Amino acid sequence: MLSPRSLSAGLSTCPCPNLPRCSPRRGQTGFAIAINLLYGMASLASTFALLLVSERAIKAKHVQFVSGVYVVNFWLSALLWDIINFLIPCALMLVIFQAFDVQAFTQDSHLVDVMLIFLLYGWAIIPLMYLLSFFFSVAATAYTRLTIFNILSGTATFLAVTIMSIPELGLVDLSKTLDKVFLVLPNYCLGQCISDFYQNYEFIQFCTSSVEAIFICKAFNISYQMNYFSWETPGIGRYLTSLSIQGFSFLFLLFLIETNLLWRLRTLICGICRRRKWVALLNRVSVLPEDRDVADERKKVLESPPELLSSLSSPLVIKELTKVYDSRESLLAVDRISLAVSKGECFGLLGFNGAGKTTTFKMLTGDESITSGDAFVDGHSILANIKKVQQRIGYCPQFDALLDHMTGRETLSMYARLRGIPERYIGSCVENMLRGLLLEPHADKLVRTYSGGNKRKLSAGIALIGGPPVIFLDEPSTGMDPVARRLLWDAVTRTRECGKSIIFTSHSMEECEALCTRLAIMVNGQFKCLGSPQHLKSKFGSGYTLLAKTRSEEEGELQAFKAFVEKTFPGSVLKHEHQGMVHYHLTNKNLSWAQVFGALEKAKEKFRLEDYSVSQISLEQVFMSFTRFQHYTEDRGK
Ligand SMILES: Nc1ncnc2c1ncn2[C@@H]1O[C@H](COP(=O)(O)OP(=O)(O)OP(=O)(O)O)[C@@H](O)[C@H]1O
Numbered sequence: 232m233l234s235p236r237s238l239s240a241g242l243s244t245c246p247c248p249n250l251p252r253c254s255p256r257r258g259q260t261g262f263a264i265a266i267n268l269l270y271g272m273a274s275l276a277s278t279f280a281l282l283l284v285s286e287r288a289i290k291a292k293h294v295q296f297v298s299g300v301y302v303v304n305f306w307l308s309a310l311l312w313d314i315i316n317f318l319i320p321c322a323l324m325l326v327i328f329q330a331f332d333v334q335a336f337t338q339d340s341h342l343v344d345v346m347l348i349f350l351l352y353g354w355a356i357i358p359l360m361y362l363l364s365f366f367f368s369v370a371a372t373a374y375t376r377l378t379i380f381n382i383l384s385g386t387a388t389f390l391a392v393t394i395m396s397i398p399e400l401g402l403v404d405l406s407k408t409l410d411k412v413f414l415v416l417p418n419y420c421l422g423q424c425i426s427d428f429y430q431n432y433e434f435i436q437f438c439t440s441s442v443e444a445i446f447i448c449k450a451f452n453i454s455y456q457m458n459y460f461s462w463e464t465p466g467i468g469r470y471l472t473s474l475s476i477q478g479f480s481f482l483f484l485l486f487l488i489e490t491n492l493l494w495r496l497r498t499l500i501c502g503i504c505r506r507r508k509w510v511a512l513l514n515r516v517s518v519l520p521e522d523r524d525v526a527d528e529r530k531k532v533l534e535s536p537p538e539l540l541s542s543l544s545s546p547l548v549i550k551e552l553t554k555v556y557d558s559r560e561s562l563l564a565v566d567r568i569s570l571a572v573s574k575g576e577c578f579g580l581l582g583f584n585g586a587g588k589t590t591t592f593k594m595l596t597g598d599e600s601i602t603s604g605d606a607f608v609d610g611h612s613i614l615a616n617i618k619k620v621q622q623r624i625g626y627c628p629q630f631d632a633l634l635d636h637m638t639g640r641e642t643l644s645m646y647a648r649l650r651g652i653p654e655r656y657i658g659s660c661v662e663n664m665l666r667g668l669l670l671e672p673h674a675d676k677l678v679r680t681y682s683g684g685n686k687r688k689l690s691a692g693i694a695l696i697g698g699p700p701v702i703f704l705d706e707p708s709t710g711m712d713p714v715a716r717r718l719l720w721d722a723v724t725r726t727r728e729c730g731k732s733i734i735f736t737s738h739s740m741e742e743c744e745a746l747c748t749r750l751a752i753m754v755n756g757q758f759k760c761l762g763s764p765q766h767l768k769s770k771f772g773s774g775y776t777l778l779a780k781t782r783s784e785e786e787g788e789l790q791a792f793k794a795f796v797e798k799t800f801p802g803s804v805l806k807h808e809h810q811g812m813v814h815y816h817l818t819n820k821n822l823s824w825a826q827v828f829g830a831l832e833k834a835k836e837k838f839r840l841e842d843y844s845v846s847q848i849s850l851e852q853v854f855m856s857f858t859r860f861q862h863y864t865e866d867r868g869k
Pocket residue numbers: 556557558562564582583584585586587588589590591629866867868869
C-alpha cells in the first residue's frame with residue numbers, strides 16, 4: 232500500500248506520473264502548507280504565555296487570587312479569550328486559502344473542517360503554553376524558548392515521521408511507532424492533520440475521477456477515506472481525538488499545579504524528610520530569652536482557640552507561624568511568631584532588612600508555604616482554607632503588582648469588581664479612592680506611564696478598595712512624596728476607623744508613630760518587643776535625647792560643653808558628634824523636664840550654643856537598640 236506521506240514528500244513512487252492531479256509537485260503542496268503553517272503557529276502559540284509569565288513574575292496574578300479570583304475562573308476566562316484571539320488569525324488563514332483557491336481546504340464544507348482542526352489545535356496548544364509558562368520568569372525568554380519548542384515539537388517531528396515513512400529507507404515501522412508516540416504533541420497533530428487532509432482530498436479527487444483512475448488506485452493499493460475524520464490513514468480522526476484529549480489533560484495538570492496539590496505533596500514529603508533538621512534548628516534558637524510582652528501575646532494566642540479570638544473581635548490570629556527556607560542550607564526566616572490583631576487595629580511590623588517581614592506576609596497571603604504553625608482570618612485557617620482567607624484580605628505587596636496595559640481607573644474598577652462591590656457603587660468607590668490618593672490626574676493614563684510613587688499609591692488603593700476585614704501593606708509608602716504619604720496615612724486611618732485590621736511594614740519610624748496602634752520589632756524572624764509606640768518608648772528608651780549645636784569654629788567651647796553635660800547629667804552617653812553638633816542620650820530616669828531645660832538654658836549662654844533641643848527618646852532609637860541582636864547571614868544581609 233502506498234503511504235500518503237511518501238507521496239506528500241514528493242517521492243518518486245507516484246503511481247500516475249502523467250496525471251496532473253498526482254504529480255509529485257502537487258503531492259508536495261499539502262506537505263508544504265503543513266510545514267509553513269507549523270512555523271507560523273509556533274510563534275503564534277508562544278504569545279499566549281507572555282502575559283501569564285509577566286503576571287506571575289510581578290505577582291499580579293497572586294494579587295488577583297488574593298482579591299477573590301477563583302483559579303477556575305482565572306484560567307477558563309484566559310483560555311476562552313485566548314481561543315477567540317487565536318481563531319482570528321485562523322479565520323484569516325481560511326480567507327487566504329480561499330483567495331489562492333486551495334481547493335482541498337475550501338471545496339464542499341472543508342472550510343468548516345479546517346476551522347475545526349484549528350479550533351482543536353488551539354484547545355490543546357494554549358493550555359500547553361500555559362503549563363510551560365511556569366518554567367519562565369521573563370516574558371521575552373519564554374517567547375523565544377517556547378517558539379523553539381513549538382518548532383521542534385512540530386516541524387521536526389512531522390519531518391522525521393514523514394521521511395521515515397519513505398519505504399525505500401526501510402524505517403516504516405519506526406515511523407508508525409513514532410507517529411503514535413508523537414500523538415501527545417499538539418504541533419505534530421496539526422502538521423499531520425493538514426498534510427493528511429490535503430492528501431486524502433487529492434486521492435479522492437484522483438481515484439474517483441475515471442474508470443482508469445479507479446483501476447490504478449486499486450492496482451497500486453492507494454487507500455483514501457471518504458470520511459475525512461476517519462480513524463484510518465489518511466483520515467485525521469485520531470489526531471483530532473488526540474488534540475481533544477490533550478486539551479483536557481493539560482488543563483487538568485494546570486489545575487493540579489494551581490491548586491498546589493503537587494506542591495503540597497512535595498512540601499509534605501520534604502517536610503517529613505527534613506523535620507528532624509528543622510526541629511534541631513528551632514531548638515537551637517529557642518534557648519534565647521523572650522520579651523515579656525511577646526511571651527504574653529504568645530500565651531494569649533496559644534491558650535484561646537482561634538475561633539474564640541475571632542469572635543472576640545480579632546480577625547487575624549497568627550499561631551506559631553514558622554518558615555524555613557531550604558535553598559542551599561536551611562534558613563529560619565520566620566521563627567514561631569504568635570499574634571492576635573483586633574478590629575480597628577493598625578499593627579506595624581518593623582525590622583531590619585531580611586528580618587522576615589515580607590516572608591510573614593507571603594505566608595499569610597498564600598504566596599509561600601508554611602513550615603509549621605498556622606494563621607486564621609475570621610476563624611478560617613490558612614492551611615485548611617486559603618481561598619476563604621484570600622477572599623477576606625487585601626494585599627499591597629512590596630513590589631508593585633500592576634498590569635502595565637491598564638489605566639489606574641480600570642485597575643481599581645477591576646479589583647472593586649473582584650471584591651464583589653455591586654456594579655452601581657463601583658464608579659463612586661473608584662472615584663473616592665482616586666481622589667483620596669491624589670491619583671485623579673493620572674486616572675486615565677496607562678499604568679506603565681506612572682511614576683514609582685503613583686504606582687505605589689495605586690497598589691495601596693488595590694489593597695484598600697472594598698474594605699476587606701484584614702489588610703496587609705508591605706512598605707506601602709516607599710517612593711511617595713510627603714503629601715502623598717500623608718494622604719495614604721489618612722486613607723489607612725479612615726479604613727482602620729471603619730473597624731478593619733491593618734498590618735503593615737515600614738522602615739519609616741515617623742510613619743509607624745503616625746499609624747500604629749501597636750507594633751512589633753522583628754529581628755532574625757522573631758518578635759523582640761511588642762506594644763504601643765509609647766509603651767515601647769517608655770520600656771526601652773528611658774531618659775531624654777539632647778541635640779545641641781555649638782559654634783563649630785570654637786573647638787574649646789565644644790569640649791567644655793561636653794564636660795558640662797557629662798558632669799551635670801551623670802551617666803549620659805554621647806551617641807554622635809558631627810561638625811559641632813552633639814547628640815547625647817541622658818539616661819537618668821529621674822530627671823524632670825524642668826531640670827534638663829533649666830540646666831541647658833544656662834549652658835546656652837555660657838557655651839554660646841547656637842541651638843539645642845531636648846526630646847523624649849524616639850522610636851528610631853528604640854529600634855536602633857535592637858541592632859545588636861541582628862545577625863546577617865549571607866542571605867539575610869540583602
Ligand atoms: N525564596 C527565598 N529563598 C531563600 N531565602 C529567602 C527567600 N526569600 C527570602 N529569603 C530570606 O529570608 C530572610 C527574610 O527575608 P524577607 O524578605 O522576609 O525580609 P524582610 O524583613 O521583608 O526584608 P526587607 O525589609 O529588606 O524587605 C532573608 O534572609 C532572605 O534572604
